[in-house]
Amino acid sequence: MTFAEQNLDAFMDLLKTQPALFSKENIVNLEKLISNTPDDVEKLSTAVALWYQNYPKILDSQLALLNHSLTVRGLGSAKANPNIPEYQLDKKTLLNAIQQSLVKAKDKNKNNRTI
Secondary structure, eight states: OOOHHHHHHHHHHHHHOOOOGGGGHHHHHHHHHHHSSEEEEEEEHHHHHHHHTOOHHHHHHHHHHHHHHEEEEEEEOSSSSSSSSOOOOOOOHHHHHHHHHHHHHHHHHHHHHOO
């Protein structure tokens, strides 16, 4: 995996596992950013990296995931578990991860409300 692929992979993992880090405004801005970025892994990775640098909590979590990924696999190596099916790292997959993060955050907020 290239660094750009690892960056996007870690970011999608962050969206999936820590949706509370992202506000609704974050999600809307991310969707616009990604929609306006060419469907190229390097360009998507750069756009995401420039975006999350403006959000210290997201940046810290992203860097922790990247550091863990690099420690476990090393830069340029194969996936840690080859039995996990590959998915295409592209604009559509990234937009789906962003949208699912918003749904998870909404669900979590519903479950945390007291009646």
